Amino acid sequence: MKTLENKTVVIIGGSQGIGLETAKEAIEKGANVTIASRSLEKLENAKNYLNGTVAIYQLDGSKEDEVKTFFDKFEKVNHLVVSSSGGYGGAIKELDMEAAKGLFDSKLWVQMNAVKHASPKMGQGDSITLFSGIVSKKAIVGQMPYTGIGGAVESLGKMLALELAPTRVNVIAPGFIHTTAWDAYMPEEEQKEFFTGFAETVPVKQVGVAKDVTKGVLFFMESDYVTGAVLDIDGGQKLV
Numbered sequence: 099m100k101t102l103e104n105k106t107v108v109i110i111g112g113s114q115g116i117g118l119e120t121a122k123e124a125i126e127k128g129a130n131v132t133i134a135s136r137s138l139e140k141l142e143n144a145k146n147y148l149n150g151t152v153a154i155y156q157l158d159g160s161k162e163d164e165v166k167t168f169f170d171k172f173e174k175v176n177h178l179v180v181s182s183s184g185g186y187g188g189a190i191k192e193l194d195m196e197a198a199k200g201l202f203d204s205k206l207w208v209q210m211n212a213v214k215h216a217s218p219k220m221g222q223g224d225s226i227t228l229f230s231g232i233v234s235k236k237a238i239v240g241q242m243p244y245t246g247i248g249g250a251v252e253s254l255g256k257m258l259a260l261e262l263a264p265t266r267v268n269v270i271a272p273g274f275i276h277t278t279a280w281d282a283y284m285p286e287e288e289q290k291e292f293f294t295g296f297a298e299t300v301p302v303k304q305v306g307v308a309k310d311v312t313k314g315v316l317f318f319m320e321s322d323y324v325t326g327a328v329l330d331i332d333g334g335q336k337l338v
């Protein structure tokens with residue numbers, strides 16, 4: 099069903115992973131979708147993957163002036179999704195604090211810059227979907243930046259749901275999801291082995307993929323009566 103016909107959907111971090119699969123699904127539901135990220139090459143690959151049905155925009159979302167210029171181009175935004183992430187995590191004793199700040203930039207600050215400049219174009223029935231992660235639910239050692247960011251995003255999501263009402267604001271907390279994000283941590287072969295082993299440890303006994311999370315994002319877009327919510331899409335990872 100074309101439930102998003104004529105809706106304007108903007109996805110920052112949409113050139114790969116969960117953002118890209120969300121773009122695909124929103125387009126299939128009739129939306130006009132724009133994806134933004136830093137790498138033009140990734141954006142062009144994403145456009146090819148989507149058979150040219152998406153608008154692309156090169157943008158560093160951690161830079162407020164770039165985000166403002168980007169949203170100035172839109173008369174109206176119906177659904178904003180900010181799935182950007184990328185950077186360095188690690189154990190606190192060895193952590194390179196400047197690199198850790200880079201992760202706050204690429205995840206937390208991109209989300210806040212986008213919310214600030216998209217929200218004036220949004221209103222009743224529109225939605226903002228933000229991203230935390232499993233480490234805001236479950237302590238996993240060596241995850242200082244992600245844990246801090248996840249907690250911040252979940253708290254901010256609730257506050258922003260009131261501050262920006264009637265625009266709805268919700269948060270998705272993914273567990274380990276096998277996306278391109280993992281290329282930064284281990285080679286392809288190692289990833290297969292890691293995720294096969296990981297699947298054995300979670301209640302659902304399967305590997306999470308981008309489409310599993312996309313279902314949650316689309317749920318938030320289409321559910322007019324849901325705001326201030328956090329949806330865990332983790333195969334039960336937080337329970338074990």
Ligand SMILES: NC(=O)c1ccc[n+]([C@@H]2O[C@H](COP(=O)([O-])OP(=O)(O)OC[C@H]3O[C@@H](n4cnc5c(N)ncnc54)[C@H](OP(=O)(O)O)[C@@H]3O)[C@@H](O)[C@H]2O)c1
Nearest residue numbers: 111113115116135136137159182183229231274275277279
């Ligand atoms: N995959 C998992 O296991 C997992 C687990 C927990 C939480 N999450 C969260 O879920 C969300 C989506 O994850 P994912 O796996 O889809 O990530 P991903 O595959 O790494 O994609 C991240 C996207 O963000 C873009 N990006 C990074 N920095 C940016 C910036 N400064 N400005 C604009 N775009 C930027 C990247 O493109 P460019 O490089 O072109 O900028 C890319 O399109 C993230 O918030 C992530 O932390 C994922």
